[in-house]
Amino acid sequence: MNEQLVTCTALTKRYSSKTALTGVNLELGRGRIVGLLGPNGSGKTTLIKILCGLLQPTEGAVLVDGSPVGPYTKSIISYLPDRMYFADWMKATDLFDLFADFYADFDRTKALNMCASLGVTPSDRIKSMSKGTKEKVQLVMVMARKAQLYLLDEPIAGVDPAARDFILNTILTNYNEEGTVLLSTHLISDIETVLDEVVFLKDGSVTLHDGVDSIREREGKSVDALFREIFRAHNMEGGAF
Amino acid sequence: MDWKFTDDRPIWQQLTEQLTLRILKGQYPPGERLPAVRELAAQAGVNPNTMQRALAQLEADGLAVGSRTAGRTVTQDHGVIEAAAKARARAAVADCLRVLSELGYTPSDALVFVKEELEHE
Numbered sequence: 001m002n003e004q005l006v007t008c009t010a011l012t013k014r015y016s017s018k019t020a021l022t023g024v025n026l027e028l029g030r031g032r033i034v035g036l037l038g039p040n041g042s043g044k045t046t047l048i049k050i051l052c053g054l055l056q057p058t059e060g061a062v063l064v065d066g067s068p069v070g071p072y073t074k075s076i077i078s079y080l081p082d083r084m085y086f087a088d089w090m091k092a093t094d095l096f097d098l099f100a101d102f103y104a105d106f107d108r109t110k111a112l113n114m115c116a117s118l119g120v121t122p123s124d125r126i127k128s129m130s131k132g133t134k135e136k137v138q139l140v141m142v143m144a145r146k147a148q149l150y151l152l153d154e155p156i157a158g159v160d161p162a163a164r165d166f167i168l169n170t171i172l173t174n175y176n177e178e179g180t181v182l183l184s185t186h187l188i189s190d191i192e193t194v195l196d197e198v199v200f201l202k203d204g205s206v207t208l209h210d211g212v213d214s215i216r217e218r219e220g221k222s223v224d225a226l227f228r229e230i231f232r233a234h235n236m237e238g239g240a241f
Numbered sequence: 242m243d244w245k246f247t248d249d250r251p252i253w254q255q256l257t258e259q260l261t262l263r264i265l266k267g268q269y270p271p272g273e274r275l276p277a278v279r280e281l282a283a284q285a286g287v288n289p290n291t292m293q294r295a296l297a298q299l300e301a302d303g304l305a306v307g308s309r310t311a312g313r314t315v316t317q318d319h320g321v322i323e324a325a326a327k328a329r330a331r332a333a334v335a336d337c338l339r340v341l342s343e344l345g346y347t348p349s350d351a352l353v354f355v356k357e358e359l360e361h362e
Contacts, residue, residue, distance in 0.1 A: 033288050165286070173283050193252055193287045213251035213291065222248035 004063075005030045005149060005180050006051065011060035013046050013204075020046040022204040024060070028180055030148075033171075033194060035212075036184040037223075038201035039231055044184040045082060047201070048151045051182075052079040065148060075103070078147035082154045084126075084134055092122040092137045099141050111144035114174065118166060132159040139167060143174045150175060152183040156190065168194050189224040198223055200230065244285040252287060256295035257302075264304050264315055265326045275305060275313045 006028040013021040021043045028034055036044050049055040050062060053069040064073040086095055092115065099106045115122045118136045126134060135158050142150065155171070156164045164187075172194060175181050185191060188198075192212060200208040207230070208215075215223050246255050260281075263269050275281070275296070282292040296313060299305040303321045307313050316322065341351050 031290070033290075168286065169283055172286070172289070173279065177289075193246060193285070193291070196288050196290050212288075213253055213294075216249070216251045220249050225248060 004028065005065055006182075007061075007063040008047075008051075009061045011047075011050065011062065012058050013043075013050060013055065014058045020204055021050075021057075024204070024206055026199065026206055026209065028182065030178055030180055032196045033175070033181045034183070035188065035191060035195040035198040035223075036182055036201065037186065037188055037198055037227060038184075039186060042201040043204040044201055045153055046204075048079075048153050048182070048184060051149070052077050052151055075105075076148040078103075078142045078145040078150045080138060080142040080150070080152040080155055082157075084138065086126055086138075088127040089125060091125050092120065092140075095126075095137065095141060096122070096144075099145070103145055105146040106141075107144050107146065110174070111140050114140045114144060114170060118170065132163055135159055136163070136167070139170065143170060146176045146179075148176070148179045150179060150181040150183075152181065154185055155183055156185060156187060161190075164190055188227050189222070192223050195223075200227065202230070244287075253291050253294040253298070256285065256287065256292060257298040260295060260299055261302070261304060261325060261329070264299075264322065265329060269315045271315050271319065271322065272317045273315050274311065275315060277312060 004027045006026065008024050008026040011021055011024040011026075012019070024043075024047065026047075036047065038044050046055060050057050051064065051069070053074055062069055065076060067073050090098075096106075096108050096111050099111075100108050112122060115137075118140065120129075120133055120136050120140065124133075126137070129137065135155075139152075139155060142152065150171075152171070156167055159167060168191060171181060171183070183191070195212050197209065197211045198215070199206055212223055215226060219226055244256075244259060246252055260269075269275060276284070278289050278292050278296060281296075282289040285292065296305060296307075300307050300313070302325065303318065304316055304325060305313050306316050338348060338351055341354070342348075346354075
């Protein structure tokens with residue numbers, strides 16, 4: 001077992017004219033809940049997509065559990081995309097069958113239990129579900145796997161505050177203890193107490209990677225306040241807002 | 242009792258304080274087993290590692306006793322609990338005196354206020 005679960009070295013991603021990531025160096029340990037924080041367009045989704053193999057980096061290297069991205073890393077990564085990608089005629093239970101087929105680490109019983117506690121009826125068709133309920137189903141599928149790395153892209157963006165607490169609780173109580181959760185969001189104050197550490201992304205670069213409590217200890221303020229400070233200053237420099 | 246966090250200090254320290262208070266108030270009585278780290282973390286809506294750190298501090302303070310097999314229990318040493326309660330009481334008085342001094346009152350004014358308040362009751 002490698003000491004670091006994720007190692008990114010000089011990771012750069014360019015889309016034709018636009019650079020999404022610039023020389024990102026990042027190491028993530030095991031058993032951590034990590035917030036990937038940054039304003040819109042800072043490269044959060046690009047980084048997550050590279051980690052799960054949906055995008056190829058232009059330059060640089062990624063190792064997950066010591067292996068380059070490939071079939072092995074995909075088998076130990078559970079990914080929650082920022083949008084729904086299932087056929088809407090399916091029922092949640094159909095999706096569970098699909099996942100049980102695809103992933104050896106999918107725990108169907110756990111998925112059904114999580115549905116019950118989130119108030120989701122698994123025999124309903126996806127089509128008939130509200131946006132928030134669809135998000136819950138997706139989260140259930142992702143968290144019911146005993147993965148080593150959970151990549152959650154904006155898991156709390158589309159749900160109401162009560163459901164948000166519920167979802168955070170689901171993440172807290174269901175993640176595999178040796179596993180690491182990397183979750184991207186810009187709603188920091190809601191999740192700050194849940195996180196071990198945070199990674200600040202700004203214009204495609206990592207500007208800060210530290211523990212939540214070390215930040216609070218050093219700065220005497222919350223991560224949310226620090227985030228607002230850093231990115232407000234940035235807006236004023238740009239002068240375009 | 243709900244868990245509350247302020248923005249200006251590390252979360253684990255605030256957890257330690259609130260757990261301590263629960264012990265001092267008898268919500269977790271001496272000798273009683275504390276809930277598991279994960280359960281407490283879920284209750285408080287915090288990361289299990291953060292809760293772990295808070296509980297480790299509780300052990301370092303002598304208020305909780307860890308055991309490999311039985312989990313963590315509240316200390317049965319009433320002396321330790323009493324000392325912690327007194328420390329907390331002194332801190333509350335110091336806070337009160339600080340507020341009064343900011344308002345321009347002296348410690349002897351404070352004593353008068355306390356006496357008046359007690360008579361009022």
